[in-house]
Amino acid sequence: MPETVIQVSPRRPEDARFNHVVEAGDSFVHEILPGEFVRIVDLKGNQAVDTLFYNAENYSDRYSAQDTIREQRNIYLTTGTKLISTERNVLMTIVADTCGRHDTLGGACATESNMVRYAIEKRSMHACRQSFLKGALAWSQKTGREFDKRDLTANINFFMNVPVTAEGQLTFEDGVSGAGKYVELRAEIKTLIVISNCPQLNNPCNGYDPTPVQILIWDKNQETHV
Numbered sequence: 001m002p003e004t005v006i007q008v009s010p011r012r013p014e015d016a017r018f019n020h021v022v023e024a025g026d027s028f029v030h031e032i033l034p035g036e037f038v039r040i041v042d043l044k045g046n047q048a049v050d051t052l053f054y055n056a057e058n059y060s061d062r063y064s065a066q067d068t069i070r071e072q073r074n075i076y077l078t079t080g081t082k083l084i085s086t087e088r089n090v091l092m093t094i095v096a097d098t099c100g101r102h103d104t105l106g107g108a109c110a111t112e113s114n115m116v117r118y119a120i121e122k123r124s125m126h127a128c129r130q131s132f133l134k135g136a137l138a139w140s141q142k143t144g145r146e147f148d149k150r151d152l153t154a155n156i157n158f159f160m161n162v163p164v165t166a167e168g169q170l171t172f173e174d175g176v177s178g179a180g181k182y183v184e185l186r187a188e189i190k191t192l193i194v195i196s197n198c199p200q201l202n203n204p205c206n207g208y209d210p211t212p213v214q215i216l217i218w219d220k221n222q223e224t225h226v
Helices: 065-072 111-117 120-124 128-143
Strands: 018-022 027-032 037-042 049-055 058-062 082-084 090-097 156-158 181-187 191-197 213-218
Touching: 018 027, 027 128, 027 213, 037 049, 037 090, 049 090, 049 128, 065 082, 128 191, 191 213
Parallel strands: none
Antiparallel strands: 018 213, 027 191, 037 181, 037 213, 049 058, 049 156, 049 191, 082 090, 090 181
16 A cells, blocks of 8 residues: 555535634544544644544444554555554545655653653653543543543554654654645544643654644535546
8 A cells, every 4th residue: 555645536625514713732522423434634734743542432443543544554644545443343434635645663752761761850841642431521521421531542653754764764854744634534433532732742743833733524425526
């Protein structure tokens, strides 16, 4: 599978049934029904969007970076990538992508990793693991379903640029996205999406300036325009 596949979506923002802005550092949790389309828009450019996916009927069946990489034979995600779960279900398919490629190796920032990578004094800084947990607990309270820290797992970093060196090391570089770039996915089964709009200030994944992103959702049978 090619490393980068640019594809523009036929869906118009004004036709979306759901439109929400996630501020930098905030979480977002939502169920996407089979056949629905969800678009994540990098409003300002160079923003990292840490994202988890779960089978909405069984949270123990969740996105698997290992299975997705193996099936696609590509360490980057792009148009055509199928997001495979731990039980080998296809959760989502990337159907449009104007950024080109996305990371699924770099993981999510945490207060602990901030201390190890940068400085002990960084412990107090907000991190994606906290946003994920906040979103999970709020969703659990709202729905009555158990969903907590034990359910946090390997994530996708949409718009984030994490090249792999010849020695097999990961490096965090300036993002490859720009203002208005987006990635759009179609749900193949009922899927729970959990987003942390990354607040990281210590590496160039957000251009040292975290910014909002937009979430758009279209119904399964909604008319499209080319």
